[in-house]
Amino acid sequence: MYCEEERQINSERWAELSRHLDELLDVDEELRAARLSRLRADNALLADELEQLLRQQAAADRAGFLVGSALGDSTFGAASIADQVVGSYTLERPLGEGGMGTVWLARRSDGRFEGKVAVKLLNLALPGRGGLQRFEREGSVLARLAHPNIARLLDAGVATGGQPYLVLEYVEGVVIDRYCDERRLHVHARIELFLYVLDAVAHAHSKLILHRDLKPLNVLVTAEGQVKLLDFGIAKLLDEETRLAHATALTEAEGRAFTPDYAAPEQVQGGDVTTATDVYSLGVLLYELLGGHHPTHGATTSKLDRLRAVIEKEPERLSDVARTTPSDGASHRGVTVQRLTRTLRGDLDNIVAKALKKAPAERYPSAAALAEELRRYLRDEPVEARPDSAGYRVGKFVRRYRLAVGAATATILALLVGVVGTTWQAWEAQRQRAEAQAQRDIALQPLERLHAFSEFLGFVLSEGGAQGKPVTVSVLLRRGELMLDRRFGADDAVRAELLLALSSEYYAVGDTDGALRTARRAVEVAKAVGDPGPVAHASCILGLHIGRESPAEGARLIDDSLQSLTGSDIEANYRRIDCLLSRSTHALTQGRGAAALADAQQARTLVEAGGFVPREQRFVIDERIAYAHSLMGELRQATTAYAALMDELQRFGLAETTLGALLLNNSALVQIRGGDMLRAVTLLERAAELERLIDPERPASPVKLINLANVNLELGRAELAGRQIEAAIDRLTRAGNPRLLGEAQLLAGAVQLERADLRGASRFLSAAEATLAPQFSADHPLRLRVRLTQAMALRLAGERAAAAEAMGPLRIAVSARKSPTALHVRVFAEGARQRIDSGDLAGAQADANDALDAARAIPFDAARSLYVGMAQTVVGEAALATGRRDEARAALQAALASLQQSVGADHVRAARVSELLARSRL
Numbered sequence: 001m002y003c004e005e006e007r008q009i010n011s012e013r014w015a016e017l018s019r020h021l022d023e024l025l026d027v028d029e030e031l032r033a034a035r036l037s038r039l040r041a042d043n044a045l046l047a048d049e050l051e052q053l054l055r056q057q058a059a060a061d062r063a064g065f066l067v068g069s070a071l072g073d074s075t076f077g078a079a080s081i082a083d084q085v086v087g088s089y090t091l092e093r094p095l096g097e098g099g100m101g102t103v104w105l106a107r108r109s110d111g112r113f114e115g116k117v118a119v120k121l122l123n124l125a126l127p128g129r130g131g132l133q134r135f136e137r138e139g140s141v142l143a144r145l146a147h148p149n150i151a152r153l154l155d156a157g158v159a160t161g162g163q164p165y166l167v168l169e170y171v172e173g174v175v176i177d178r179y180c181d182e183r184r185l186h187v188h189a190r191i192e193l194f195l196y197v198l199d200a201v202a203h204a205h206s207k208l209i210l211h212r213d214l215k216p217l218n219v220l221v222t223a224e225g226q227v228k229l230l231d232f233g234i235a236k237l238l239d240e241e242t243r244l245a246h247a248t249a250l251t252e253a254e255g256r257a258f259t260p261d262y263a264a265p266e267q268v269q270g271g272d273v274t275t276a277t278d279v280y281s282l283g284v285l286l287y288e289l290l291g292g293h294h295p296t297h298g299a300t301t302s303k304l305d306r307l308r309a310v311i312e313k314e315p316e317r318l319s320d321v322a323r324t325t326p327s328d329g330a331s332h333r334g335v336t337v338q339r340l341t342r343t344l345r346g347d348l349d350n351i352v353a354k355a356l357k358k359a360p361a362e363r364y365p366s367a368a369a370l371a372e373e374l375r376r377y378l379r380d381e382p383v384e385a386r387p388d389s390a391g392y393r394v395g396k397f398v399r400r401y402r403l404a405v406g407a408a409t410a411t412i413l414a415l416l417v418g419v420v421g422t423t424w425q426a427w428e429a430q431r432q433r434a435e436a437q438a439q440r441d442i443a444l445q446p447l448e449r450l451h452a453f454s455e456f457l458g459f460v461l462s463e464g465g466a467q468g469k470p471v472t473v474s475v476l477l478r479r480g481e482l483m484l485d486r487r488f489g490a491d492d493a494v495r496a497e498l499l500l501a502l503s504s505e506y507y508a509v510g511d512t513d514g515a516l517r518t519a520r521r522a523v524e525v526a527k528a529v530g531d532p533g534p535v536a537h538a539s540c541i542l543g544l545h546i547g548r549e550s551p552a553e554g555a556r557l558i559d560d561s562l563q564s565l566t567g568s569d570i571e572a573n574y575r576r577i578d579c580l581l582s583r584s585t586h587a588l589t590q591g592r593g594a595a596a597l598a599d600a601q602q603a604r605t606l607v608e609a610g611g612f613v614p615r616e617q618r619f620v621i622d623e624r625i626a627y628a629h630s631l632m633g634e635l636r637q638a639t640t641a642y643a644a645l646m647d648e649l650q651r652f653g654l655a656e657t658t659l660g661a662l663l664l665n666n667s668a669l670v671q672i673r674g675g676d677m678l679r680a681v682t683l684l685e686r687a688a689e690l691e692r693l694i695d696p697e698r699p700a701s702p703v704k705l706i707n708l709a710n711v712n713l714e715l716g717r718a719e720l721a722g723r724q725i726e727a728a729i730d731r732l733t734r735a736g737n738p739r740l741l742g743e744a745q746l747l748a749g750a751v752q753l754e755r756a757d758l759r760g761a762s763r764f765l766s767a768a769e770a771t772l773a774p775q776f777s778a779d780h781p782l783r784l785r786v787r788l789t790q791a792m793a794l795r796l797a798g799e800r801a802a803a804a805e806a807m808g809p810l811r812i813a814v815s816a817r818k819s820p821t822a823l824h825v826r827v828f829a830e831g832a833r834q835r836i837d838s839g840d841l842a843g844a845q846a847d848a849n850d851a852l853d854a855a856r857a858i859p860f861d862a863a864r865s866l867y868v869g870m871a872q873t874v875v876g877e878a879a880l881a882t883g884r885r886d887e888a889r890a891a892l893q894a895a896l897a898s899l900q901q902s903v904g905a906d907h908v909r910a911a912r913v914s915e916l917l918a919r920s921r922l
Contacts, residue, residue, distance in 0.1 A: 149200035173220035196227035198371035214281035276360035283355025319345035350385035540579035593631035600624035633819035674860030742772035824854035869898035
């Protein structure tokens with residue numbers, strides 16, 4: 001490259017020049033001039049030599065000297081080399097250009113397989129042998145990496161003329177910050193996405209590899225939401241210095257390559273780089289993702305000032321920057337400026353500040369450590385980046401369990417509802433009887449009881465932060481239980497009610513043993529009151545808890561308790577309403593919609609007859625009625641009921657509450673049961689946005705994650721669904737809920753099946769069956785779905801006989817169910833496909849027609865039904881297999897119309913139907 005002058009430079013001198021030259025070639029003219037000026041003050045001769053080499057470089061660039069020799073006479077990177085062949089790949093168009101070379105979109109052209117790839121070609125203008133070594137090193141680095149969030153190295157070689165190249169996985173996506181803004185992802189969703197970046201970098205660190213150029217342009221997110229980390233071209237092997245006695249010129253040159261805006265202080269100053277160097281760059285990226293600004297510079301500062309700021313300027317706290325964020329910047333995060341500021345204040349301020357410490361030793365030591373810190377934040381656990389004071393632990397304790405209504409603050413609210421809401425009715429009834437009959441005095445007046453309860457609350461909170469010791473919620477509830485015995489030992493009526501409230505709290509945090517124990521104690525304490533009403537009421541709640549583990553026993557206890565409730569006064573009606581709702585809830589968990597509907601309607605009749613129930617509980621009764629209609633397949637009634645409920649919430653100013661979010665979520669379930677997945681996902685996203693507005697720090701519940709995963713899987717977004725269901729399983733495994741865990745495991749199996757991971761699918765489906773079997777009978781829809789998915793896996797594995805054997809009982813089971821559902825459609829559609837594969841075309845046509853009859857019988861809009869589209873597809877497949885092309889074409893056209901409305905024109909199912917239509921016309 002440097003002609004005669006290069007021959008006059010010995011190897012030792014060249015090593016020094018090369019180190020500085022690599023750095024200067026990677027920066028713009030302004031920064032290059034500033035660096036040369038500083039260098040000239042220390043070593044004028046060195047600066048003159050470098051300046052001469054840079055002039056020769058510029059002249060060579062203008063002349064096109066040696067820039068395209070390996071690929072003919074074309075200028076490297078120009079469009080004129082399009083259609084040229086490199087190895088087995090034909091170049092199509094350039095994707096980008098950097099200091100080391102140009103990246104091209106290419107296609108495989110040797111006929112072995114088709115597909116797009118990214119081909120990276122070395123810029124032959126790089127100085128000497130060092131550039132070639134660096135390029136070869138990138139291939140060595142990438143070959144050691146195997147991670148789903150890192151772009152894979154597919155091939156490598158040297159083209160005719162000595163042009164080296166790498167063939168990389170082509171990632172069709174957008175940069176991570178734009179992806180987040182376009183989808184208005186809130187802070188927690190951005191963190192969850194960022195965790196995939198951290199996992200990828202942590203994998204590289206585990207292989208002793210640094211990335212050293214982490215920035216938004218090197219992190220792409222696909223349309224399916226999968227993160228891909230790109231460009232390990234300047235990565236340094238951490239174990240290199242253990243293999244070499246001294247640092248080579250190559251290593252030194254690599255050490256100076258970086259993107260200034262994302263470089264760590266030690267990179268700018270030419271110091272040693274470690275895993276903490278990548279952590280700094282990750283901190284900059286996280287700062288921008290959450291706050292929308294760069295931590296150390298503004299948009300108008302020069303590059304030289306930016307580098308100086310990296311070394312000298314302390315970043316503003318993230319929440320302080322957010323306070324000055326334009327409203328559109330906050331809206332990109334789905335919140336107002338005020339809510340964004342509150343969300344970022346505190347833990348996130350401290351986590352990001354720790355990642356951006358100037359001294360590497362003060363940062364998180366690795367990407368894995370930063371990831372674990374962020375996971376602690378998402379779990380509302382104390383983080384390391386904050387002083388671990390007792391008050392801080394109490395605050396985290398309160399927030400961690402707010403969603404489950406199971407920690408101190410949530411327990412307060414729930415028990416206050418128990419005191420002011422649930423037991424208030426009993427106190428009111430007692431007051432009325434005392435005034436009318438003067439039978440007996442109330443042991444404590446309501447205000448006195450509230451005062452006593454606030455005492456209990458202070459006890460729970462102080463225990464949460466006592467001496468800074470970590471303590472589980474179950475332990476706190478147990479201590480509160482003992483405190484109740486001491487404080488209310490003389491008032492069995494109040495103690496029984498509060499024990500029932502504590503029982504619900506134990507269950508909410510997954511402590512089923514505590515829930516059963518306190519419910520049983522409530523029954524025993526109620527017996528001492530001498531009134532059968534409190535005993536029956538407590539027994540109803542106990543039956544609901546028992547029913548989650550032993551459905552038959554729970555149902556018997558609730559039934560017996562309801563029968564023992566007598567009287568028609570306010571107190572008796574209140575207890576009867578509560579027991580009816582318990583039985584309705586139990587029926588809903590068992591999939592018995594008709595029984596659930598009857599009990600909820602009876603509860604509403606009692607309310608209308610004059611029983612005192614707070615307005616919120618009336619809404620709950622009406623929601624149970626709507627949900628029961630949905631579960632029974634009466635989708636039009638459910639849709640009408642939910643619409644009326646939403647109108648009521650709007651009228652009373654309660655639409656933007658957690659109850660409003662619940663109604664949106666359950667309305668989405670109606671759309672899922674009807675097959676309109678596009679409408680369903682819109683409602684679920686509205687529910688999620690509403691919950692974020694109510695509480696930006698509140699993580700998505702397992703129920704919401706399961707519902708989102710279900711609809712995203714139907715929409716063909718398997719990667720996104722997989723992440724959501726993985727998070728749900730993680731939380732359910734820790735919190736405990738067998739029914740939801742079994743459903744989550746079932747969905748995880750379906751996701752693995754969609755990914756063609758048959759072994760993974762089998763593992764999750766077996767786990768789902770083991771979880772659900774103790775809870776439900778063999779003909780429960782969830783267990784039937786598990787068996788259907790297992791049958792599909794057997795077919796895809798080529799085990800036709802086993803798949804056919806599994807389908808027989810499934811046909812019988814769904815045929816016995818009165819109301820047609822999506823399960824009917826799926827079972828008969830799968831049966832039709834199995835019979836097509838085995839050559840039983842008559843049987844296939846029969847199954848396909850049964851699937852279509854079931855889909856049409858679902859009371860919903862057939863034009864927007866995924867299930868009609870699925871059934872019409874399999875009818876068309878069966879007709880096509882028997883040569884009835886006109887019939888096949890009509891069915892497939894109808895299928896395409898339904899699929900386009902229900903899941904979108906670009907869905908894989910719609911694409912499959914289009915292919916079949918093309919075949920039908922041949």
